[in-house]
Amino acid sequence: MLLPLVLLALGTAPVVHPDGRIGQFRIDRTTEAQIRAALGKPARVDSVFDEVNRRRVGRALTYRCGRGCSTTYSVSVATGKLSDFETTSPRFRTERGSHPGMSAAQAARLEGKRLLPGCGDGLYAYVRWDRHHAFVLTASHGRINGIAYLGPHSVFYEGLC
Amino acid sequence: MAGVPISRALLAGLFGLGVGPAALEARPPTPTERAAIVAALPADLRDIPPSCFRLDIRVSRDGRYAWVGDTLPHGEHLGSPCTAYGRNGFDILRKRARRWRIVYEGSVDPPCALRVPRDLIGCNEPDTELDVRDGATIASFETANDPTLAGAIKALGVPSSCARIPGLRSFASVRWRRLRLRMIFATYGYIPKGGPCAAPRRVVLDSAFATGRAWRTGRGLHVGDSVAKLRSVYPHAYRKRYVRGVRPIAGWWLVVRLSRAPDRHWVPQLLATAREGRVTGLVVNVGLEGV
Numbered sequence: 001m002l003l004p005l006v007l008l009a010l011g012t013a014p015v016v017h018p019d020g021r022i023g024q025f026r027i028d029r030t031t032e033a034q035i036r037a038a039l040g041k042p043a044r045v046d047s048v049f050d051e052v053n054r055r056r057v058g059r060a061l062t063y064r065c066g067r068g069c070s071t072t073y074s075v076s077v078a079t080g081k082l083s084d085f086e087t088t089s090p091r092f093r094t095e096r097g098s099h100p101g102m103s104a105a106q107a108a109r110l111e112g113k114r115l116l117p118g119c120g121d122g123l124y125a126y127v128r129w130d131r132h133h134a135f136v137l138t139a140s141h142g143r144i145n146g147i148a149y150l151g152p153h154s155v156f157y158e159g160l161c
Numbered sequence: 162m163a164g165v166p167i168s169r170a171l172l173a174g175l176f177g178l179g180v181g182p183a184a185l186e187a188r189p190p191t192p193t194e195r196a197a198i199v200a201a202l203p204a205d206l207r208d209i210p211p212s213c214f215r216l217d218i219r220v221s222r223d224g225r226y227a228w229v230g231d232t233l234p235h236g237e238h239l240g241s242p243c244t245a246y247g248r249n250g251f252d253i254l255r256k257r258a259r260r261w262r263i264v265y266e267g268s269v270d271p272p273c274a275l276r277v278p279r280d281l282i283g284c285n286e287p288d289t290e291l292d293v294r295d296g297a298t299i300a301s302f303e304t305a306n307d308p309t310l311a312g313a314i315k316a317l318g319v320p321s322s323c324a325r326i327p328g329l330r331s332f333a334s335v336r337w338r339r340l341r342l343r344m345i346f347a348t349y350g351y352i353p354k355g356g357p358c359a360a361p362r363r364v365v366l367d368s369a370f371a372t373g374r375a376w377r378t379g380r381g382l383h384v385g386d387s388v389a390k391l392r393s394v395y396p397h398a399y400r401k402r403y404v405r406g407v408r409p410i411a412g413w414w415l416v417v418r419l420s421r422a423p424d425r426h427w428v429p430q431l432l433a434t435a436r437e438g439r440v441t442g443l444v445v446n447v448g449l450e451g452v
Binding site for chain 2: 119120126141
């Protein structure tokens, strides 16, 4: 009885893939309208500005998932598509099953990555890290506390730094 | 693809003009090669609208490496819909076991360590200079700009390991294995429970140890050079043991400064370790965390 429930739960959990698929969405493909159609009105919408010329480069749509829990989808003004994703929600998982809330050491083992320092506070498990993609699990106090995916057209000038 | 004839024409033009030996020897791909190379490109690159897409591909003479660049369509201007997809970079792919894989993405020549054939593209020796003239500079990591571990990661990339130094709870030893570089970051201030590795914005450079043969000082002394060269380049250098660092270290004191500590002791800001008449490593001591 329990197994089908677990499988059902795993089946519905949105998965963040290294190639940019985030649940039903996809980096550089999904539009803001599609996000709103699927998730409804965001709890908050912020503009993201270029740090150099102060132009608006994107919009960050934040959805709340409980106390201290939020998921933010950033949409690039240039492409009109989803550019970045950040979440602290334990519902989201990676392909290998890591998710916010689990032990950082266990997540590192699952991902086959070491926990290393990054530009921000805490440790990162670098799931995908190249010139155009930054997909990391962030860890603090021994627990995974978030998932971040910055795509090729990230609205964040400094990336994760 | 519409861009191919133009690319070939462009290449032909370059051949005609005799632009560099690379352009003279690399060749356009065969249709099969082109299809395999395009299939190996990242999905986001392949997903660019065809109207915004112009792919230039060159294959090395030995057929094992390919250069892939793309340019905006002719007449495209800033602010038009395709601008978002424009990039000034290129990819280098390598063929291994009949499959192409990306081995480099960038906008400048790839590092020489990748051994990409010179007929395809030139290469860059990595910036491996250590200097202590205006604050410590370790390759592109400039402590005058940002002396923290976060600054080092931004400049040098993700480290290969980070570990707390036994007995020194707020000191971290961070290693960039590919660069053959180890740096110690520290603070005497507050460190969160996760230790210094989990607080990259709080810890600052204490010292750096470079052992790869590519590392050199501002005056051109390389790791691997003879001590005779060291003495000619740094005529005032002298050999002494430095015991006030994280670990005692003996070597040639190349650049010395007076410590800011009340006892005003001398610190080898730049030191070279040597064995059997050869320089084996370069050490930068800045102790930015204080003393």
